[in-house]
Amino acid sequence: RVASDWLARLPKTELHLHIEGTLEPELMFALAERNGVALPYADVDALRAAYDFNDLQSFLDLYYAGADVLRTEADFYDLTRAYLLRAHADGVVHVEIFFDPQTHTVRGISFATVLNGIRRALAEGEREFGITYRLILCFLRHLPESDGFATLEDAMPYLAQIDGVGLDSSESGHPPQKFARLFARCKALGLPRVAHAGEEGPPEYVWQALNVLDVSRIDHGVRSLEDPVLVAELARRRTPLTVCPLSNVRLKVYERLEQHPLRQLLQAGLVATVNSDDPAYFGGYVGENWRACAEALDLTRDELLQLARNGITASWMDAADKVRWL
Ligand code: ES4
Ligand code: ZN
Numbered sequence: 001r002v003a004s005d006w007l008a009r010l011p012k013t014e015l016h017l018h019i020e021g022t023l024e025p026e027l028m029f030a031l032a033e034r035n036g037v038a039l040p041y042a043d044v045d046a047l048r049a050a051y052d053f054n055d056l057q058s059f060l061d062l063y064y065a066g067a068d069v070l071r072t073e074a075d076f077y078d079l080t081r082a083y084l085l086r087a088h089a090d091g092v093v094h095v096e097i098f099f100d101p102q103t104h105t106v107r108g109i110s111f112a113t114v115l116n117g118i119r120r121a122l123a124e125g126e127r128e129f130g131i132t133y134r135l136i137l138c139f140l141r142h143l144p145e146s147d148g149f150a151t152l153e154d155a156m157p158y159l160a161q162i163d164g165v166g167l168d169s170s171e172s173g174h175p176p177q178k179f180a181r182l183f184a185r186c187k188a189l190g191l192p193r194v195a196h197a198g199e200e201g202p203p204e205y206v207w208q209a210l211n212v213l214d215v216s217r218i219d220h221g222v223r224s225l226e227d228p229v230l231v232a233e234l235a236r237r238r239t240p241l242t243v244c245p246l247s248n249v250r251l252k253v254y255e256r257l258e259q260h261p262l263r264q265l266l267q268a269g270l271v272a273t274v275n276s277d278d279p280a281y282f283g284g285y286v287g288e289n290w291r292a293c294a295e296a297l298d299l300t301r302d303e304l305l306q307l308a309r310n311g312i313t314a315s316w317m318d319a320a321d322k323v324r325w326l
Contacts, residue, residue, distance in 0.1 A: 002294055002301055010304065011325050013311035014087060014095045014275055014286050016219050016242035018138070018168065019076075019118060020067045020103060021278025022083040031069040031078070039069070051281055056200050056251050057170055059281060067103050076117025084125035086279070090287030093325060094317050096134040097122070098166055101151050102143060111154040119161060134163035134316045136194065139182065141167050141174040148182045163316060164192035166219065167209075171201040176208035183213040192216055192316065194242075199253065203227035210239065217242060217314060222253065224270075225261055231268050240271040240314030245293050246284045247277035257296035266306060273311045 025044040032039045041047040053059040070076060080097075087095055097118070104114050115135075122133045137155055139148040155162060165186045167179060176183075176195055183193055197209040199220035206224050209215045210233070221241035224230045234241070245260050247253075254260050265272040274293060279285040284292060290307075293299060299307075312325045 002299070002304060004291065006301075007290055007294060007304065008091055008287070010091060010290075010308045011093045011312070012091050012286055012290065012308060013273065013315050013317075014092050014097075015217070015240075015273055015311060015315055016098075016244055016275035016277055017083070017095060017286075018063075018098045018100065018278050019080055019083065020070070020100055021063060021282075022086075022280050023066055023070070023079060024082065024280045027079065027082060028066055028069050031071075031075050035069060035071045035075070037069050037071075051283075053251055053281075056172075059251055059278070060170060063278065063281060064103060067100075068107065070104065071109060073113045073117040073120075076114055077121045080118045080121035081124070084121060084129065084131060086285045088125070088129045088131060090285055090290075092131060092286060094132045094312075094315055094321070095122075096136055096163075096316060098136050098138045098168065100138050100140060100168065101154065102140045102147060105151065105154060111151075111158065115158055115161060132317050132321055135161065136164045136166045137162050138166040138168040139179065140169040141178065141196075142170040145179055145182050148179060149185070152182065152185065159189065159191070162191070164194060166193070167195040167197075167213070168219070169196075171196060171199055171205065175201070175205050176213050180212050183215075187214060194219055196220055198223035199248075200251075203230050206230055206234075210234075210237070215239075220244065220248075222248060222261060222265070225264060225268070231270065235269040238271055240273055240310065241265060242275050242314070243272050244275045244277035244282075244289070246279075246289050247282045250282040257292055260293070260297065262293055262307075263297055263299070263303065266303060271310045271314050272307065273314050274307050 025047045193215045194217040195209040196219040198206040276286045
Protein backbone atom coordinates (compact mmCIF):
# COMPACT_ATOMS: atom_id res chain seq x y z
CA ARG A 1 0.00 0.00 0.00
CA VAL A 2 1.38 3.43 -0.98
CA ALA A 3 1.73 6.17 1.63
CA SER A 4 -1.04 8.75 1.53
CA ASP A 5 1.39 11.69 1.83
CA TRP A 6 3.32 10.38 -1.19
CA LEU A 7 0.06 10.21 -3.15
CA ALA A 8 -0.97 13.67 -1.93
CA ARG A 9 2.29 15.22 -3.19
CA LEU A 10 2.10 13.64 -6.65
CA PRO A 11 1.56 16.45 -9.21
CA LYS A 12 -1.94 15.86 -10.55
CA THR A 13 -3.90 17.10 -13.51
CA GLU A 14 -7.64 17.32 -14.07
CA LEU A 15 -8.56 16.85 -17.72
CA HIS A 16 -12.22 15.85 -17.37
CA LEU A 17 -14.16 18.24 -15.16
CA HIS A 18 -17.54 19.83 -15.88
CA ILE A 19 -17.55 23.13 -14.00
CA GLU A 20 -21.34 22.89 -13.57
CA GLY A 21 -20.69 19.52 -11.90
CA THR A 22 -18.71 21.19 -9.11
CA LEU A 23 -21.80 22.98 -7.76
CA GLU A 24 -21.96 21.78 -4.15
CA PRO A 25 -25.40 21.68 -2.47
CA GLU A 26 -24.32 24.43 -0.03
CA LEU A 27 -23.39 26.79 -2.86
CA MET A 28 -26.54 25.81 -4.78
CA PHE A 29 -28.67 26.94 -1.83
CA ALA A 30 -26.63 30.12 -1.33
CA LEU A 31 -26.97 31.10 -5.01
CA ALA A 32 -30.68 30.20 -5.01
CA GLU A 33 -31.13 32.60 -2.12
CA ARG A 34 -28.99 35.32 -3.71
CA ASN A 35 -30.90 35.07 -7.00
CA GLY A 36 -34.41 34.49 -5.62
CA VAL A 37 -34.68 31.00 -7.14
CA ALA A 38 -36.91 28.40 -5.43
CA LEU A 39 -35.37 24.93 -5.10
CA PRO A 40 -37.64 21.88 -4.83
CA TYR A 41 -35.68 20.59 -1.78
CA ALA A 42 -36.13 21.54 1.88
CA ASP A 43 -32.41 21.72 2.59
CA VAL A 44 -28.91 20.59 1.67
CA ASP A 45 -29.44 17.11 3.14
CA ALA A 46 -32.64 16.54 1.16
CA LEU A 47 -30.83 17.59 -2.02
CA ARG A 48 -27.85 15.31 -1.33
CA ALA A 49 -30.25 12.43 -0.65
CA ALA A 50 -31.51 12.83 -4.24
CA TYR A 51 -28.01 12.07 -5.60
CA ASP A 52 -28.78 8.38 -5.97
CA PHE A 53 -28.44 7.77 -9.70
CA ASN A 54 -29.35 4.76 -11.85
CA ASP A 55 -27.58 5.86 -15.01
CA LEU A 56 -26.22 8.88 -16.88
CA GLN A 57 -29.65 10.35 -17.71
CA SER A 58 -30.93 10.25 -14.12
CA PHE A 59 -27.85 12.26 -13.13
CA LEU A 60 -28.13 14.72 -16.04
CA ASP A 61 -31.73 15.57 -15.07
CA LEU A 62 -30.55 16.80 -11.65
CA TYR A 63 -27.37 18.39 -13.01
CA TYR A 64 -29.30 20.59 -15.47
CA ALA A 65 -31.92 21.49 -12.84
CA GLY A 66 -29.20 22.48 -10.36
CA ALA A 67 -27.46 24.71 -12.91
CA ASP A 68 -30.55 26.95 -12.96
CA VAL A 69 -29.26 28.82 -9.88
CA LEU A 70 -26.26 30.07 -11.91
CA ARG A 71 -27.33 33.47 -13.23
CA THR A 72 -24.65 36.16 -12.94
CA GLU A 73 -20.97 36.51 -13.72
CA ALA A 74 -20.34 36.48 -9.95
CA ASP A 75 -22.10 33.09 -9.73
CA PHE A 76 -19.80 31.55 -12.34
CA TYR A 77 -16.81 33.15 -10.66
CA ASP A 78 -17.78 31.81 -7.21
CA LEU A 79 -18.41 28.33 -8.66
CA THR A 80 -15.01 28.19 -10.37
CA ARG A 81 -13.19 29.74 -7.42
CA ALA A 82 -14.61 27.11 -5.04
CA TYR A 83 -13.53 24.36 -7.42
CA LEU A 84 -9.96 25.72 -7.68
CA LEU A 85 -9.61 25.80 -3.87
CA ARG A 86 -10.48 22.08 -3.82
CA ALA A 87 -8.13 21.32 -6.72
CA HIS A 88 -5.26 23.15 -5.04
CA ALA A 89 -5.83 21.21 -1.81
CA ASP A 90 -5.60 17.98 -3.86
CA GLY A 91 -2.23 18.88 -5.39
CA VAL A 92 -3.63 19.64 -8.86
CA VAL A 93 -1.14 21.65 -10.94
CA HIS A 94 -3.13 21.94 -14.19
CA VAL A 95 -6.86 21.89 -15.01
CA GLU A 96 -8.79 21.61 -18.26
CA ILE A 97 -12.36 22.61 -17.59
CA PHE A 98 -15.50 21.89 -19.60
CA PHE A 99 -18.40 24.31 -19.63
CA ASP A 100 -21.84 23.83 -21.20
CA PRO A 101 -22.88 27.23 -22.67
CA GLN A 102 -26.19 25.87 -24.02
CA THR A 103 -27.39 25.09 -20.48
CA HIS A 104 -27.15 28.81 -19.76
CA THR A 105 -27.86 30.63 -23.03
CA VAL A 106 -31.22 28.80 -23.29
CA ARG A 107 -32.16 30.56 -20.02
CA GLY A 108 -31.23 33.98 -21.40
CA ILE A 109 -27.78 34.18 -19.80
CA SER A 110 -25.21 35.54 -22.21
CA PHE A 111 -22.20 33.58 -23.38
CA ALA A 112 -19.98 36.42 -22.10
CA THR A 113 -21.45 36.25 -18.57
CA VAL A 114 -20.57 32.57 -18.32
CA LEU A 115 -17.14 32.86 -19.94
CA ASN A 116 -16.01 35.97 -18.04
CA GLY A 117 -16.95 34.59 -14.63
CA ILE A 118 -15.14 31.29 -15.22
CA ARG A 119 -12.05 32.91 -16.75
CA ARG A 120 -11.67 35.53 -14.03
CA ALA A 121 -11.46 32.76 -11.42
CA LEU A 122 -9.06 30.70 -13.56
CA ALA A 123 -6.69 33.66 -14.09
CA GLU A 124 -6.73 34.39 -10.36
CA GLY A 125 -6.11 30.71 -9.57
CA GLU A 126 -3.02 30.70 -11.77
CA ARG A 127 -1.64 33.86 -10.11
CA GLU A 128 -2.41 32.64 -6.60
CA PHE A 129 -1.75 28.88 -6.77
CA GLY A 130 0.21 28.47 -10.02
CA ILE A 131 -2.54 26.21 -11.41
CA THR A 132 -2.31 26.43 -15.20
CA TYR A 133 -5.52 25.95 -17.17
CA ARG A 134 -7.33 25.42 -20.44
CA LEU A 135 -11.05 25.94 -21.10
CA ILE A 136 -13.10 23.59 -23.31
CA LEU A 137 -16.54 24.49 -24.71
CA CYS A 138 -18.80 21.43 -24.72
CA PHE A 139 -21.72 20.99 -27.09
CA LEU A 140 -24.77 19.18 -25.70
CA ARG A 141 -25.33 16.10 -27.85
CA HIS A 142 -29.02 15.64 -26.94
CA LEU A 143 -29.72 18.91 -28.82
CA PRO A 144 -29.69 19.21 -32.64
CA GLU A 145 -26.46 19.97 -34.48
CA SER A 146 -28.01 23.28 -35.57
CA ASP A 147 -28.09 24.34 -31.90
CA GLY A 148 -24.39 23.58 -31.69
CA PHE A 149 -23.76 25.78 -34.74
CA ALA A 150 -25.67 28.63 -33.05
CA THR A 151 -23.52 28.18 -29.94
CA LEU A 152 -20.36 28.27 -32.04
CA GLU A 153 -21.63 31.58 -33.51
CA ASP A 154 -22.08 32.91 -29.94
CA ALA A 155 -18.51 31.85 -29.19
CA MET A 156 -16.90 33.42 -32.28
CA PRO A 157 -16.02 36.78 -30.64
CA TYR A 158 -14.32 34.89 -27.80
CA LEU A 159 -12.47 32.12 -29.66
CA ALA A 160 -9.11 33.38 -28.38
CA GLN A 161 -10.32 32.49 -24.88
CA ILE A 162 -11.45 28.98 -25.79
CA ASP A 163 -8.84 26.26 -26.05
CA GLY A 164 -10.94 23.50 -27.60
CA VAL A 165 -14.38 21.95 -27.98
CA GLY A 166 -15.97 18.81 -26.58
CA LEU A 167 -19.19 16.81 -26.75
CA ASP A 168 -21.16 15.81 -23.67
CA SER A 169 -24.63 14.97 -22.26
CA SER A 170 -26.83 11.94 -23.10
CA GLU A 171 -24.65 9.52 -25.07
CA SER A 172 -27.04 6.71 -26.02
CA GLY A 173 -28.87 7.51 -29.25
CA HIS A 174 -26.65 10.53 -29.96
CA PRO A 175 -23.60 9.18 -31.81
CA PRO A 176 -20.62 11.43 -32.58
CA GLN A 177 -21.62 11.18 -36.26
CA LYS A 178 -24.55 13.52 -35.51
CA PHE A 179 -21.99 16.35 -35.08
CA ALA A 180 -19.76 15.62 -38.09
CA ARG A 181 -20.30 19.00 -39.79
CA LEU A 182 -20.02 21.03 -36.56
CA PHE A 183 -16.72 19.40 -35.62
CA ALA A 184 -15.40 19.82 -39.17
CA ARG A 185 -16.13 23.54 -38.82
CA CYS A 186 -14.35 23.63 -35.43
CA LYS A 187 -11.36 21.85 -36.96
CA ALA A 188 -11.25 24.42 -39.78
CA LEU A 189 -11.20 27.13 -37.09
CA GLY A 190 -8.14 25.47 -35.57
CA LEU A 191 -9.90 24.28 -32.40
CA PRO A 192 -8.63 21.06 -30.77
CA ARG A 193 -11.43 18.52 -30.27
CA VAL A 194 -12.40 15.97 -27.63
CA ALA A 195 -15.60 13.97 -27.13
CA HIS A 196 -17.29 11.86 -24.49
CA ALA A 197 -17.50 8.36 -25.97
CA GLY A 198 -17.65 4.84 -24.64
CA GLU A 199 -19.04 5.85 -21.23
CA GLU A 200 -22.48 4.26 -21.75
CA GLY A 201 -22.24 4.11 -25.52
CA PRO A 202 -20.66 1.29 -27.54
CA PRO A 203 -17.09 1.08 -28.93
CA GLU A 204 -18.54 2.17 -32.29
CA TYR A 205 -19.05 5.66 -30.79
CA VAL A 206 -15.34 5.79 -29.89
CA TRP A 207 -14.46 4.85 -33.48
CA GLN A 208 -16.71 7.68 -34.71
CA ALA A 209 -15.14 10.18 -32.30
CA LEU A 210 -11.70 9.24 -33.68
CA ASN A 211 -12.50 8.91 -37.36
CA VAL A 212 -15.41 11.32 -37.90
CA LEU A 213 -14.80 14.07 -35.31
CA ASP A 214 -10.99 13.64 -35.43
CA VAL A 215 -10.61 14.09 -31.68
CA SER A 216 -7.22 14.11 -29.95
CA ARG A 217 -8.61 12.66 -26.67
CA ILE A 218 -11.52 10.46 -25.64
CA ASP A 219 -13.49 11.39 -22.52
CA HIS A 220 -14.25 8.18 -20.55
CA GLY A 221 -13.68 5.60 -23.31
CA VAL A 222 -13.79 2.70 -20.84
CA ARG A 223 -16.08 0.61 -23.06
CA SER A 224 -13.29 0.60 -25.68
CA LEU A 225 -12.04 -2.52 -23.88
CA GLU A 226 -14.90 -4.46 -25.52
CA ASP A 227 -13.20 -4.04 -28.91
CA PRO A 228 -9.58 -5.29 -29.10
CA VAL A 229 -9.04 -3.71 -32.51
CA LEU A 230 -10.09 -0.34 -31.06
CA VAL A 231 -7.77 -0.79 -28.06
CA ALA A 232 -4.87 -1.48 -30.45
CA GLU A 233 -5.73 1.64 -32.47
CA LEU A 234 -5.96 3.87 -29.36
CA ALA A 235 -2.58 2.52 -28.22
CA ARG A 236 -1.03 3.00 -31.67
CA ARG A 237 -2.27 6.61 -31.88
CA ARG A 238 -1.50 7.24 -28.21
CA THR A 239 -4.96 8.79 -27.85
CA PRO A 240 -5.47 9.62 -24.14
CA LEU A 241 -8.57 8.50 -22.26
CA THR A 242 -9.84 10.80 -19.51
CA VAL A 243 -11.17 8.17 -17.12
CA CYS A 244 -13.45 9.09 -14.19
CA PRO A 245 -13.57 6.11 -11.80
CA LEU A 246 -15.94 7.38 -9.08
CA SER A 247 -18.28 8.74 -11.77
CA ASN A 248 -18.38 5.31 -13.42
CA VAL A 249 -19.43 3.71 -10.13
CA ARG A 250 -22.04 6.36 -9.27
CA LEU A 251 -23.60 6.08 -12.74
CA LYS A 252 -23.49 2.28 -12.55
CA VAL A 253 -21.13 1.68 -15.45
CA TYR A 254 -19.40 -0.62 -12.91
CA GLU A 255 -21.07 -1.93 -9.79
CA ARG A 256 -18.02 -1.53 -7.54
CA LEU A 257 -14.73 0.35 -7.82
CA GLU A 258 -12.90 -2.99 -7.40
CA GLN A 259 -14.34 -3.93 -10.82
CA HIS A 260 -13.08 -0.76 -12.55
CA PRO A 261 -10.74 -1.57 -15.49
CA LEU A 262 -8.22 1.25 -14.85
CA ARG A 263 -5.33 -1.23 -14.53
CA GLN A 264 -6.40 -3.10 -17.68
CA LEU A 265 -6.31 0.18 -19.61
CA LEU A 266 -2.73 0.81 -18.45
CA GLN A 267 -1.69 -2.77 -19.18
CA ALA A 268 -3.10 -2.43 -22.71
CA GLY A 269 -0.65 0.46 -23.22
CA LEU A 270 -3.32 3.17 -23.25
CA VAL A 271 -2.69 6.73 -22.02
CA ALA A 272 -5.30 6.52 -19.24
CA THR A 273 -5.69 9.44 -16.82
CA VAL A 274 -7.63 9.89 -13.54
CA ASN A 275 -10.27 12.63 -13.32
CA SER A 276 -13.37 13.57 -11.33
CA ASP A 277 -16.09 14.49 -13.94
CA ASP A 278 -18.81 16.03 -11.68
CA PRO A 279 -17.31 15.83 -8.18
CA ALA A 280 -20.12 17.61 -6.32
CA TYR A 281 -22.54 14.95 -7.56
CA PHE A 282 -20.30 11.87 -7.54
CA GLY A 283 -18.83 12.11 -4.06
CA GLY A 284 -15.20 12.90 -4.67
CA TYR A 285 -12.81 15.45 -6.14
CA VAL A 286 -9.76 14.26 -8.04
CA GLY A 287 -7.69 13.51 -4.92
CA GLU A 288 -10.44 11.20 -3.69
CA ASN A 289 -10.54 9.47 -7.10
CA TRP A 290 -6.78 8.79 -6.77
CA ARG A 291 -7.04 7.60 -3.16
CA ALA A 292 -10.08 5.40 -3.80
CA CYS A 293 -8.48 3.76 -6.87
CA ALA A 294 -5.11 3.26 -5.15
CA GLU A 295 -6.95 1.45 -2.38
CA ALA A 296 -9.67 -0.49 -4.24
CA LEU A 297 -7.37 -1.58 -7.08
CA ASP A 298 -4.23 -1.84 -4.93
CA LEU A 299 -2.30 0.25 -7.47
CA THR A 300 1.48 0.17 -7.23
CA ARG A 301 3.75 3.20 -7.06
CA ASP A 302 4.77 2.53 -10.65
CA GLU A 303 1.14 2.45 -11.79
CA LEU A 304 0.35 5.67 -9.91
CA LEU A 305 3.44 7.38 -11.36
CA GLN A 306 2.39 6.25 -14.84
CA LEU A 307 -1.10 7.72 -14.30
CA ALA A 308 0.41 11.03 -13.15
CA ARG A 309 2.78 11.13 -16.14
CA ASN A 310 -0.12 10.26 -18.44
CA GLY A 311 -2.04 13.28 -17.10
CA ILE A 312 0.84 15.62 -17.95
CA THR A 313 1.42 14.03 -21.37
CA ALA A 314 -2.29 14.04 -22.24
CA SER A 315 -2.78 17.67 -21.23
CA TRP A 316 -2.66 20.70 -23.46
CA MET A 317 -0.25 22.57 -21.16
CA ASP A 318 2.72 24.43 -22.66
CA ALA A 319 5.68 22.22 -23.65
CA ALA A 320 7.91 23.98 -21.10
CA ASP A 321 5.45 23.10 -18.31
CA LYS A 322 5.35 19.46 -19.46
CA VAL A 323 9.13 19.31 -19.19
CA ARG A 324 8.88 20.81 -15.72
CA TRP A 325 6.44 18.16 -14.42
CA LEU A 326 7.66 15.05 -16.28
C1 ES4 B 1 -21.46 14.31 -17.83
CL1 ES4 B 1 -20.64 12.05 -16.61
C2 ES4 B 1 -21.17 12.95 -17.97
N1 ES4 B 1 -21.35 12.34 -19.14
C3 ES4 B 1 -21.82 13.05 -20.17
N2 ES4 B 1 -22.12 14.34 -20.10
C4 ES4 B 1 -21.92 14.97 -18.93
N3 ES4 B 1 -22.12 16.25 -18.59
C5 ES4 B 1 -21.81 16.37 -17.29
N4 ES4 B 1 -21.39 15.20 -16.82
ZN1 ZN C 1 -17.94 14.05 -18.34
